[in-house]
Amino acid sequence: MSTIQLSGSTNLEEKSFEFCIDIDSNKSVSIIGPNGAGKSTFLRVIGGHQPLRNGSLMINDVLMDAPTDRIFIPPHRRPVVLQHQNGGVFPHLSVQDNIAFPFRSRKCSKRKARTHISDILEEFDLKTIQTRFPDSLSGGQRSRVALARSVASNPDFLLLDEPCASLDVEATAEMHQLLRSLKTTLLIATHDPVETMKLTDFIIAVDQGEIIQQGSIEELTSNPATPWITKFLDLNLVSGKAVGYGVQLSDGGHLNLSKKHFGPVQISFPSSAIAVHTDQPTGSPRNRWEATVTSLNTDGDLVRIGLNGPFFSRATITNTSFKELGIELGSHCWASIKATELMVLPSMDPDKK
Amino acid sequence: MTAKISKSIPPLLWVGAFIASIFLIMPFIGLSQRTPWSTFFQTVTEEAVFQSITLSLVVATSATAICFLLGLPLGWVLARSHVKGLKVIRAIVLLPMVLPPVAGGTALLFALGRKGFIGEKLDSWFGLTLPFTTAGAIIAATFVSLPFFVLAIETAASQLDPHFEESSLSLGAGPTRTFFTASLPMIKPAIFAGIALSWARALGEFGATITFAGDNPERTRTLPLQLFVALETNPERAMVLGMLMVIISLSVLVALRGKWIAAQ
Numbered sequence: 001m002s003t004i005q006l007s008g009s010t011n012l013e014e015k016s017f018e019f020c021i022d023i024d025s026n027k028s029v030s031i032i033g034p035n036g037a038g039k040s041t042f043l044r045v046i047g048g049h050q051p052l053r054n055g056s057l058m059i060n061d062v063l064m065d066a067p068t069d070r071i072f073i074p075p076h077r078r079p080v081v082l083q084h085q086n087g088g089v090f091p092h093l094s095v096q097d098n099i100a101f102p103f104r105s106r107k108c109s110k111r112k113a114r115t116h117i118s119d120i121l122e123e124f125d126l127k128t129i130q131t132r133f134p135d136s137l138s139g140g141q142r143s144r145v146a147l148a149r150s151v152a153s154n155p156d157f158l159l160l161d162e163p164c165a166s167l168d169v170e171a172t173a174e175m176h177q178l179l180r181s182l183k184t185t186l187l188i189a190t191h192d193p194v195e196t197m198k199l200t201d202f203i204i205a206v207d208q209g210e211i212i213q214q215g216s217i218e219e220l221t222s223n224p225a226t227p228w229i230t231k232f233l234d235l236n237l238v239s240g241k242a243v244g245y246g247v248q249l250s251d252g253g254h255l256n257l258s259k260k261h262f263g264p265v266q267i268s269f270p271s272s273a274i275a276v277h278t279d280q281p282t283g284s285p286r287n288r289w290e291a292t293v294t295s296l297n298t299d300g301d302l303v304r305i306g307l308n309g310p311f312f313s314r315a316t317i318t319n320t321s322f323k324e325l326g327i328e329l330g331s332h333c334w335a336s337i338k339a340t341e342l343m344v345l346p347s348m349d350p351d352k353k
Numbered sequence: 354m355t356a357k358i359s360k361s362i363p364p365l366l367w368v369g370a371f372i373a374s375i376f377l378i379m380p381f382i383g384l385s386q387r388t389p390w391s392t393f394f395q396t397v398t399e400e401a402v403f404q405s406i407t408l409s410l411v412v413a414t415s416a417t418a419i420c421f422l423l424g425l426p427l428g429w430v431l432a433r434s435h436v437k438g439l440k441v442i443r444a445i446v447l448l449p450m451v452l453p454p455v456a457g458g459t460a461l462l463f464a465l466g467r468k469g470f471i472g473e474k475l476d477s478w479f480g481l482t483l484p485f486t487t488a489g490a491i492i493a494a495t496f497v498s499l500p501f502f503v504l505a506i507e508t509a510a511s512q513l514d515p516h517f518e519e520s521s522l523s524l525g526a527g528p529t530r531t532f533f534t535a536s537l538p539m540i541k542p543a544i545f546a547g548i549a550l551s552w553a554r555a556l557g558e559f560g561a562t563i564t565f566a567g568d569n570p571e572r573t574r575t576l577p578l579q580l581f582v583a584l585e586t587n588p589e590r591a592m593v594l595g596m597l598m599v600i601i602s603l604s605v606l607v608a609l610r611g612k613w614i615a616a617q
Contacts, residue, residue, distance in 0.1 A: 049519050075522040076531075088520030092538040104534075105526035153524045 001025050002079070002156035002185065008055020008065070010045055016053075017041050017209035025156060025185040030196040032189075032232055033206035039189035042206060043159040046187070047082030048075035060156065076105070081155040085162045087146030089134045095145050096121065096130040102153035116152065124148035124178070140171030147178060158184045164195065173266075173345060193235045194268055194345065205229050221304070221314060222297050230299060236274075236313045239266045242344070253310025256286040258339040266345040273341035274315035276305060277334040278325055285336035293331045307335055381599060388596045389589050396593040404571065405579035406597075409556055412487065412575055416494035416555040417548055420502040424547065428506025450500040457496055458564025465492065466565070489566035490573045494558045498551035505550060509543030510536075546609060553605045557598065 002025040009018040017038045023029055031039045044050035045057065048064065051072055057065040059080065064073045075082070081102075089098055099120055103113035121127050124144050134142055143163065150158055163179070164172040176198050179186060190196055196203060196217070203220050205213040205228075213225040217233065224230040240249035242261035248254055255267060275281070281288055291309030303322040305315045315335060317325075327333055389396070396402060431443050449457050465472040465483050475481040483489035513536065521535040522528070537544075559577035566573040574582070576598060583591040 047519075047523055049522075074527075075519070076525050076527050080523075082519070082523045084516040084520060086514075086516060088516045090517060090521075090535060090539070092541070101521070101526070101534075102524040105521075105524055105530060149524065 002060050003058070004046060004157065005058040006046065006055075008045070008052040008057060010041065010050055010053045012041055012050065015209055017045075019045065019206075019211055020055075021204060021211055021214065023157075023187070027202040028186040028188070028200040029202045029204055030188050030190055030200040031204045031206060032191070032193075032196060032229070034228055035191075037206045038209045039206055040161050041209070042204075043082055043161055043187060043189055046078075046157070047080055047159055048073065048078050049082065079156040080159055081150045081153045081157075082159040083146055083150045083161065083163065085165050087143050089142050089146050089149070091134050094131050094133055095126055095137075098134070098145055098149050099126070099130075099152050101149060106153075120148050120152050124151075138171070139167055140174055143167060143171065143175055144178065147175070151182065151184060155184060158182070158186050160186060160188045162189055162191065164190075164192065169345065193232055194237060194266070196233075197235070197237045198266070222295055222306070224299070230302075234271050234314075234316060235268055236271060237266060237268050238311050238313075239264070241265070245339075249311050251311040253289060255342060256339045257342055257344060259344070261344050268343045268345060269337060269341050271304065271314040271316040273337050274307070274313060275336045276307075276315050276317055276321075276325060276327070277336065278327065280334050281336045283336075284338065286339040287342075288334060288336045291333060291335050293327055293329055293333060296329055307333075309335065384592065384595055384599065388592045392589070393593055393596070396590055397597065399590075401570070402579065402590065402594065405574050405576050408487065408490075408572075408574065409576040412490045412494050412558075413552050413555040415491045416498055416558075417502075417552040419491070419495045420499050420551045420555075421544075421548065424499050424502035424551070425506055425544070428503040428547075429510050431503065432507045432510035446503055447500045449497050450504075454497055454558065454560030454562075455564050458493060458561035458566075461493060461496060461561060461565040465489075484565060485567045485569045485573060487572045490562050490575060493561040493565045494555035497558050497561050498554040501554050502547040502551040505543050505547030506540065509540040513539055549605050549609050553602055556601065 004021075004023040006022075007020040009016060011017070015036075015038075019038075019042055031042055033039050041050055045052060045065070046059070052065045052067055054067060056063060056069075059078060062073075063069070063071050064078055065071065090101070093101065096117060100113060100117050103116060108116070121130050124147065126141075126145060126148060129137065129141060134145065137145065143166075147163070160179075164175050167175060176195065179188075179199050186199065188195065188200060202216060203214065204211055205220065205225065207226060207228065213220060213229060220229055221233045224233065238249050238251065238253075238255070240247040240255070242257065242263060242265045244260050244262070245257050246254060247257060247261070247265060247267060257267075275285065280290075289309045291307035291313070293305055294308045294312075295304075295306030297304045298319065301319050302316055303319055305317065305322075305327075307313050307315055313335065325333070397406070427446065431439060431446070462484070463469050465475070467473070467476055467482055467484060472483060475483070483492060517535055517539060518531055521531040526534060556575075557577060558575070559581065562573060562575060563578060563581075568574055568578055568582070576594060580591055580594040580598070583594060
């Protein structure tokens with residue numbers, strides 16, 4: 001098992017950052033936070049592109065950065081790879097030469113490198129475009145090359161700075177599928193809650209240069225430290241198979257869509273879009289299901305309710321409605337949501353995970 | 354995609370632009386009309402002329418090679434380093450671009466000439482004298498063309514997205530390897546542009562050469578010096594030499610346009 005132990009601070013353009021965290025390679029991690037909160041800086045400190053001002057960073061129990069002891073292991077000797085938002089694919093090298101880059105850098109024997117490269121080209125479905133240059137590739141293909149090249153470097157931790165920020169919906173779904181299939185532990189700085197829920201099991205929330213909360217998605221949603229986290233994670237994500245206007249969910253249950261879709265899909269909807277009722281509701285919402293209240297959290301004027309029905313979901317309602325409903329833990333209730341509130345994301349393999 | 358913008362150009366600017374282009378093109382028309390084309394090849398192959406052509410090529414190419422070896426590191430450091438006082442150095446480095454070449458040659462003479470503070474030691478320690486030698490002509494040409502190369506590299510290096518170099522480092526390539534396998538290939542267009550510009554500048558160098566290296570028919574009389582001498586003694590030869598230099602410079606420009614400048 002690989003580990004990262006970081007406890008230190010750094011300065012960048014008159015802003016100061018303070019990070020204190022232990023990470024191990026059992027779980028993939030999302031780093032979330034508002035713009036400028038320090039997500040990228042956090043990754044850059046670990047990757048070695050931003051030196052610490054104070055404190056220390058250890059990776060796999062080896063000191064990487066300790067300014068007081070004048071220790072600084074440069075990026076190329078760290079067991080991590082930091083992949084930038086744009087991928088950093090070299091425009092002057094063909095796809096296969098880009099993939100070969102980490103092998104050449106680590107002075108791997110040519111024969112060994114060639115078999116490795118061939119395996120990776122195969123794994124990332126790049127065989128057909130291996131002689132092409134990045135300029136002639138689509139955004140999705142380019143990010144696949146970037147990811148393949150990072151994986152070729154065989155890092156203990158793969159640090160990704162908003163890997164899908166510049167991709168369209170289709171390419172993002174493809175990228176998510178690839179990322180999920182990797183064995184490498186991921187540290188992803190992201191502003192996409194879907195990415196967080198699909199790809200990672202642990203969340204580090206940063207704000208104003210500090211880690212303000214860390215924990216599993218459940219821990220953060222049931223007790224978020226700031227309104228920003230609440231808003232960010234205010235999302236339900238279910239997967240299933242669409243046939244026209246209907247979706248058969250993989251956890252069981254059925255949802256009605258406002259537009260036709262076919263094949264595997266993922267559906268996200270904000271928790272605030274769910275209405276909670278004590279009796280079977282009537283009216284316009286196309287989707288209604290019975291559920292049991294499994295968790296209740298009050299946050300100011302809002303109450304977050306965990307609902308276990310055919311599938312698990314989270315609802316957010318006002319304190320006033322909550323009191324009127326008179327529900328409590330274990331209560332039986334009905335939930336409803338309008339079909340127009342469901343956002344459909346294309347997915348390659350909803351059955352996985 | 355910008356074709357429609359021309360509609361908004363005030364007529365007055367058209368007039369100015371027309372006069373300016375005529376002014377720039379006119380001398381070449383004049384020169385090409387007077388050039389004795391029938392004896393062009395014959396004149397070019399005359400021994401004295403051929404010698405200065407060869408000398409010019411040697412001087413310009415050597416100067417460009419030195420520019421490459423020295424200007425590349427300097428341009429890179431100027432673009433990337435945050436060391437204090439670098440701005441002053443940058444200004445001094447670019448001085449030969451705006452300095453009249455005669456003044457540059459004079460400065461070289463007082464530094465590297467036989468009685469200059471460095472030249473004196475070169476002479477007494479190694480028996481080396483630079484004035485009136487081809488090496489002196491190369492130094493004069495390097496002095497005036499180096500800033501062009503430095504500037505080309507500096508601009509490209511500061512515009513290069515640092516993410517590429519960080520990616521290279523992150524993927525296990527050390528700083529030196531990153532420089533040669535990632536950074537340098539990505540500024541290749543600028544390197545070629547720098548080579549072409551400094552070569553052209555070195556080829557045309559006159560003022561600094563004649564002040565510092567003097568006029569020696571065999572060792573320092575490059576094309577521009579030969580042209581200057583011919584104006585007094587052999588106007589026909591002067592026209593041929595003038596036209597020859599126009600042709601060479603034009604080829605450099607066309608080469609730059611076609612590939613390197615557009616590629617940036």
